[in-house]
Amino acid sequence: MRTDALLLDRDLKLVLGSRDIDAPVPGEVLVRVAWAGVCGSDLHVLASGAWVAYWPATLGHEVAGVVEKCPGGEIPLGVTVVVDSRLPCGECPGCSRAPSLCHNMTWLGESRPGGFARFLVVPVTSVVACPDGTEAAIAVLAEPLSVAMHAVSRLAARPPGPALVLGYGPVGALVHLELVRRWPGLAVFVSEPNTERAELALALGAQVVAGPALATGDIAAGTGDGVPAGREFALVVDAAGYPQSLVAASRAVANGGTVLVVALSGQAVPVVPSELVERAISIVGCIGFDDELPQAVGLLASAPDRYRPLVTEAVLLEEAPRRLAEMGRRPSVGKVVVRPWRD
Template sequence: MLGCVIHGQGDLRVDGLPVPSPGRGQALVAVRYGGVCGSDLHYWRHGGVGDFRLQEPMVLGHEVVGTVVALGEGASGPVPGTPVAVHPATPCGVCPECADGRRNVCRDTRYLGSAARFPHVQGGFAARLVVPVEQLRPLPVGLEPRRAALAEPLSVALHAVRRAGDLTGGHVLVTGAGPIGCLVVAAAKAAGAAHVTVTDLLPTALGYARAVGADTVVRADDPDDAGWPAEADVAVEASGVAAGLDTCLRLVRRGGVVVQLGMLPPGPSPFAGNLVVSREIELRGAFRFDAEFDDALALLATGPAFDSLISAVVPVTEAESAFALAADRGRSCKVLLDFGEL
């Protein structure tokens, strides 16, 4: 079978891999679509994500949907032929965080396509994937696999919005209009936000944000843009740059909430900490997700607006061109790899 494997910085290959067999409690899934994530791009461009560095070849990908092919011994789950989305996390279930209901920050989790541990956890960009049946979610009636491939990043956005608290009737500022930032817009509107303002440097990215419900878009490099809010009730930093966090801290109201969702570069970052003190701003982190995956699938089934974020669907045989397109934010939002029909 074909798999999309990163061998090192800048060394992305489509390799022939052995077809796996499901073990006890597992399922074999024929992958149809896989979304190229920012972390996949980091492995390709830089050989790592933050402090997680490649130490061996690794199949990339954690945003995957497909069809159940077979169940292993003792597995009770969706029957073969069922279209499914794959929850990418396998929490340990026994650490203090798991016991406290915060499985998304499990200290010993396994996450598809991650170099956070060694041996690395191989990812889902392969024609066939074996996972525990507990990680399979049948697609809601009417939800096509193509749109369902957005479930993982939408789950990230939903978790960030929930970390922010009640948004009903509030004004939300989102810095960064990449795929995650745009999905934060949709998640915030679904949570009852009355107004969402989005900032980014690229007009194309801001266009995607508008397509999923942004009320106001602002060029981040234009301080005179009339769209800048006087203040926001909640700010979600989704760009992953220190300047975005600074904007959030300066524009959120006194006593407001800032959620840091974008992964900042490794090492120290400039930080307007005095604003957190003098304005009693609550700064909260948001990392991955847990049960939000089911909610994401339900939300995706509600309508076609999410389809506007899918810029291209590229055969896996052209993976490198797909990654190059996904890395060009002036031309794309979310790019999917297509592994072909079962």
């Protein structure tokens, strides 16, 4: 069968087109995509072609849709599901410990056609059914929320002091919401130069530091590199990934504190071992998620309005090529979701 799809070819031009997909066999489901979220990694692929194993590619690994066919009958037709983005090899030493530690991990969209398409065929084990009544446009946040939940789970305990989040894109915002969900009352500060993102942070209860001059909040004086002066943070989350953001995060964290790195930055930064030792700083990385996807679905289904403000843009299939192409120079405020089919 053929499906409407966004196609990315080797020339890195994103176009509206269609592609063949195999009909599902027992053990697989055909999902009619309702919404597919745009991830920062999609933008990286669009700009670089990195990680793609087939051409033309159809990206999109944050997917919510409806089961259209299920030959094995494992899931009733019409059920709203979210799709697991991970494709671990299942055979390496990393996989023996946890899927997120796979040495050969690939992702939906990069090694096989993803969710920027009307239809998608995936193993039935790669979908999580949503409770009745779940809005697909909320459920599409399940994958990035799982990433945020997994990142926060990398912390050993509640931070003993305030947290600072560098960068308030979708991942920074989800990490913020997860921090305060898990530890109510935890003071979360946000450093974000984009006015609308900073306003979103304020609206969701964060304190904005070293951000733009907003009309609607108290902004503390910063040091000019995104880190507020005069505070010690027990936790600093690097969700920005700008050049030297890890250095800034390490400087902002209190002695004995943790820097949690969730942003993908390829730039080398200096590490001074004696500083790590003498200040007892932990730098913690994280990738993907393990068993968080069903929990994320549950959270989104039970409290949709808590997460609703994070979806700030929705584009139709025909609007998507232009908007995605310009997102590098005109970033979104929050999550952009694509409705990848025409009526």
